Amino acid sequence: xxxxxxxxxxxxHAEVSxxxxxxxxxxxxxxxxxxxxxxxxxxxxxxxxxxxxRDPEALRSVVDEQGRRLYRAARGMGYSQNEAExxxxxxxxxxxxxxxxxxxxxQVGTWLFGILHHKSQERRRTVVREEVHDPIDxxxxxxxxxxxxxxxxxxxxxxxxxxxxxxxxxxxxxxGLSPIQREVFQLRQVEELSAAEVCKICGHTITHxxxxxxxxxxxxxxxxxxxxxxxxx
Amino acid sequence: xxxxxxxxxxxSTAGLPDAPFLRKLGVHMHLAMCRHCRxxxxxxxxxxxxxxxxxxxxxxxxxxxxxxxxxxxxxxHGEGV
Numbered sequence: 001x002x003x004x005x006x007x008x009x010x011x012x013h014a015e016v017s018x019x020x021x022x023x024x025x026x027x028x029x030x031x032x033x034x035x036x037x038x039x040x041x042x043x044x045x046x047x048x049x050x051x052x053x054r055d056p057e058a059l060r061s062v063v064d065e066q067g068r069r070l071y072r073a074a075r076g077m078g079y080s081q082n083e084a085e086x087x088x089x090x091x092x093x094x095x096x097x098x099x100x101x102x103x104x105x106x107q108v109g110t111w112l113f114g115i116l117h118h119k120s121q122e123r124r125r126t127v128v129r130e131e132v133h134d135p136i137d138x139x140x141x142x143x144x145x146x147x148x149x150x151x152x153x154x155x156x157x158x159x160x161x162x163x164x165x166x167x168x169x170x171x172x173x174x175x176g177l178s179p180i181q182r183e184v185f186q187l188r189q190v191e192e193l194s195a196a197e198v199c200k201i202c203g204h205t206i207t208h209x210x211x212x213x214x215x216x217x218x219x220x221x222x223x224x225x226x227x228x229x230x231x232x233x
Numbered sequence: 234x235x236x237x238x239x240x241x242x243x244x245s246t247a248g249l250p251d252a253p254f255l256r257k258l259g260v261h262m263h264l265a266m267c268r269h270c271r272x273x274x275x276x277x278x279x280x281x282x283x284x285x286x287x288x289x290x291x292x293x294x295x296x297x298x299x300x301x302x303x304x305x306x307x308x309x310h311g312e313g314v
Contacts, residue, residue, distance in 0.1 A: 059308070067303055167287040170287050189281055213247055
């Protein structure tokens with residue numbers, strides 16, 4: 001996409017593999033290369049100026065790049081369709097209203113997901129905290145003997161289990177996660193943000209993000225095993 | 234020698250990319266030898282694929298004018314786009 005007074009240059013390709021980019025967005029730049037903003041692409045001063053002036057093409061560009069990702073994350077975090085749409089609109093309104101504080105050094109994806117995190121906490125009227133202990137920790141630990149070997153070895157899901165079938169099953173299982181586990185899972189697993197990016201968004205340490213991701217995955221594993229990994233057996 | 238507990242925890246926390254070289258090597262060697270931990274890794278990979286499939290299903294819910302409506306709201310005084 002181009003805009004009147006030059007390319008949207010705004011977007012610098014950095015440190016990201018084409019494969020990862022292709023997974024996340026369907027956007028293509030003027031060069032035909034996919035544009036990616038998994039929190040890595042930054043806005044330059046010209047583009048920032050256009051956003052500050054609410055230039056329609058610049059607004060359209062950032063909404064095109066990020067809108068569906070934010071919606072997907074909001075839905076994954078447990079909001080209904082209407083709530084998620086409304087939440088994403090709110091995120092962009094706050095982004096534009098607070099753009100003078102955005103200096104372009106931060107990554108736009110991280111900035112927007114940070115706003116989503118705060119808006120979500122406002123809506124839930126609570127600061128989401130994680131308990132020191134979670135019952136899933138005991139479930140996980142109980143699967144190993146004193147030497148650290150499996151007591152009940154895991155069974156790999158069948159090769160022919162279709163992702164779509166498990167995808168439907170996982171939507172039910174997500175409800176068993178705490179809000180912060182759900183959010184970390186969405187950002188790490190679905191949006192493929194790095195642990196460092198998720199730290200900035202949620203305000204936890206890298207170690208704690210790892211623990212939350214682990215708990216989320218183990219709860220989903222437990223739930224999916226109970227459902228025969230999405231298939232009736 | 235890394236245990237199944239060590240390896241599965243590193244796989245599940247996604248801590249492997251940041252682990253020191255020798256630890257990464259230990260994980261790879263363990264996975265080469267341990268079919269139970271390979272099965273565990275496949276479970277984690279299946280969860281990842283399922284989560285992405287669920288994300289795509291969410292996207293399909295969106296109306297075509299989703300982005301236009303947001304841009305409309307961002308324009309000063311509700312100007313057209």
